[in-house]
Amino acid sequence: MSANINTNNGTRNMNNSHERPPNYNQNIEQQLASQEKKTAYRRTVDHGNNMGRWHVIRSLGIDDQPIGKVRPESSYLMDLLPSPAYASNSVRHNKNNAVVLDTQTKFVHLSSNKAKHSINTVKWTPEGRRLLVASHSGEFTVWNGMTFNFETIMQAHDSAILSLKYSHNDDWLLSGDQSGVIKYWQPNFNNVNILNGHNDAIRDIAFSPNDSKFLTCSDDSTLKIWNFNNGKEERSLVGHHWDVKAADWHPDLGLIVSGSKDNLIKLWDPRSSQCITTLHGFKHTITKTKFQKTGTKRLLASVSRDRSCRIFDLRAMRDIFVLRDHETDLSCVEWHPVHASMITTAAYDGSMIHYVLDSHISENSIKNDSTNSSTSSAEPTHKIPYAHEKAIHALEYHPLGHLLCSAGADRSARFWSRARPNDPMALQDALYTNDKVGAWYYAVNNNINAVIEHNTPSNTTSTLTPSAGSDGSSSFVLPGLNNLTNNREANQNGFGSIPGLRGH
CATH class of the missing domain: 2.130.10.10 (YVTN repeat-like/Quinoprotein amine dehydrogenase)
Structure with missing residues (x-):
């Protein structure tokens, strides 16, 4: 009886091998659309990753994250800790305004x-x-x-x-x-x-x-x-x-x-x-x-x-x-x-x-x-x-x-x-520019907090743009720091008054 079953299964497999797969009759546009649909990412915010990292850091005896640990680069997202890590307490009273992170x-x-x-x-x-x-x-x-x-x-x-x-x-x-x-x-x-x-x-x-x-x-x-x-x-x-x-x-x-x-x-x-x-x-x-x-x-x-x-x-x-x-x-x-x-x-x-x-x-x-x-x-x-x-x-x-x-x-x-650290499109969303056309909310970020490069011609050059000071000397203006006033010593070194750089 087992031989008959194997023979029947083999015949059935041979017959199925000559049948065309169900997607064969689809045109190329439908196949591409189905592939894109399968690879689409679901928007999600997982608070477990940085929460777990915070508990590991605390288990090592590190209770306070120093200012400057999170640099303006997207890969430093892993160092961005959950909200309780930046909370004020009896030991740290909003040290250096870490709450802004x-x-x-x-x-x-x-x-x-x-x-x-x-x-x-x-x-x-x-x-x-x-x-x-x-x-x-x-x-x-x-x-x-x-x-x-x-x-x-x-x-x-x-x-x-x-x-x-x-x-x-x-x-x-x-x-x-x-x-x-x-x-x-x-x-x-x-x-x-x-x-x-x-x-x-x-x-x-x-x-x-x-x-x-x-x-x-x-x-x-x-x-x-x-x-x-x-x-x-x-x-x-x-x-x-x-x-x-x-x-x-x-x-x-x-x-x-x-x-x-x-x-x-x-x-x-x-x-x-x-x-x-x-x-x-x-x-x-x-x-x-x-x-x-x-x-x-x-x-x-x-x-x-x-x-x-x-x-x-x-x-x-x-x-x-x-x-x-x-x-x-x-x-x-x-x-x-x-x-x-x-x-x-x-x-x-x-x-x-x-x-x-x-x-x-x-x-x-x-x-x-x-x-x-x-x-x-x-x-x-x-x-x-x-x-x-x-x-x-x-x-x-x-x-x-x-x-x-x-x-x-x-x-x-x-x-x-x-937002992720140093997201170049952070202030280019429709929520900041009011450029809301059609289903704009699908185009803001396909992956949650994804860093998308800004491809406009203005950003093809360096982010450091020279500007003329009041005394005719040139300095550099960094995005987000243009509210800082320049001084002579900094302008002579070619930088604005950026804390921590000291003209170097």
């Missing part, structure tokens, strides 16, 4: 649904593997946090979802919609409770430090404190005279902040329901207010439609920074989860600006005399002028701090990461 400046991916709707809020799942997007249609859309692929979609609310919040213990998710409904969700998106919280839209939700209570604010001009276990209202905070657009509960202290359309920011005691103080610095609607997430946790950031962002110090009870670098009204603000001094603001024109607050200390902030009450202003660390085509409604950092997600009225969620 961890600024999210490079566009990674654009994610949008087939049936597109405006996005009001986004949240990373607590473990950081997925991104949850809540749209104006009341749908939850889940995207993969590493490959940015679509995973699932579900109808969560009957009206627009305006607020999302995970509990501190990562076990629960709360969502609030435009009709005032609050829903409890488990991590697997099983809906277990529904509350009719307000008579109008719920703009923000925040948990108490121990997750036993949560806070909601609404366009009905009130804030409410709820018992999480039984879903009953415990207190109502009344004092605003118009819609309450933003609120937050301090992660450690018994302190609540709220921002309203009446241009006021109020600090509340959640135990007595009393307003502690009112801040009158803004001249228009407050759109978002948030407590500092890490570090001392004693700063409060608020943005308003008067085009300003104010950083309020809870210890000194005054504004220490007023940031006015946007050209239009500000829509949202977000603290970095690892770097206590880094903050990101976004505006209604689709622009984003990163700040490092302790990178510059002006003379006004050093003076302690009572006659000078002026606040200082930090210089923008990085600006992305055309991050979105319309207003940005949400900013959310990955729990590890290596990714930033932004979403808004242009009905898309966009991911941002750190």
Whole structure:
């Protein structure tokens, strides 16, 4: 019987050998297209490589990466460590502003649904593997946090979802919609409770430090404190005279902040329901207010439609920074989860600006005399002028701090990461030049953070370009260092005032 089976198999193989392969009848264009499709790389951001390298370095007893370890060359990407490696701590207080190495400046991916709707809020799942997007249609859309692929979609609310919040213990998710409904969700998106919280839209939700209570604010001009276990209202905070657009509960202290359309920011005691103080610095609607997430946790950031962002110090009870670098009204603000001094603001024109607050200390902030009450202003660390085509409604950092997600009225969620060292096309993306034609987001970078040579004639020459000084002598201007002033000794040696070169 085995001989018959072998004979039959041999006959079948001989017959198949005379058949043409299925791809033989395809023309050359189809074959090339299929080959290109197989070799296409999936966009991904793998945080495991530099995280593993960081743990190996720490196991060797090296806790601090010296400045200059990462050189302006793409191969030094392997020396770029994860966000916690550059965090300030008791040993290193932002040494040499190493936090600037961890600024999210490079566009990674654009994610949008087939049936597109405006996005009001986004949240990373607590473990950081997925991104949850809540749209104006009341749908939850889940995207993969590493490959940015679509995973699932579900109808969560009957009206627009305006607020999302995970509990501190990562076990629960709360969502609030435009009709005032609050829903409890488990991590697997099983809906277990529904509350009719307000008579109008719920703009923000925040948990108490121990997750036993949560806070909601609404366009009905009130804030409410709820018992999480039984879903009953415990207190109502009344004092605003118009819609309450933003609120937050301090992660450690018994302190609540709220921002309203009446241009006021109020600090509340959640135990007595009393307003502690009112801040009158803004001249228009407050759109978002948030407590500092890490570090001392004693700063409060608020943005308003008067085009300003104010950083309020809870210890000194005054504004220490007023940031006015946007050209239009500000829509949202977000603290970095690892770097206590880094903050990101976004505006209604689709622009984003990163700040490092302790990178510059002006003379006004050093003076302690009572006659000078002026606040200082930090210089923008990085600006992305055309991050979105319309207003940005949400900013959310990955729990590890290596990714930033932004979403808004242009009905898309966009991911941002750190750029490779010395990427010549870093500032030539459509997000910086506004050259957005067709599906431009597919042409930005086929491989994540890929370094693509700039082939324009202007870059065929050396990157060191001579320029004439004020005294007629020639010097060299390096890209990115043109804000440094030249001196005579440096010009005589043929270089600008570049730190560390000393004319050699």
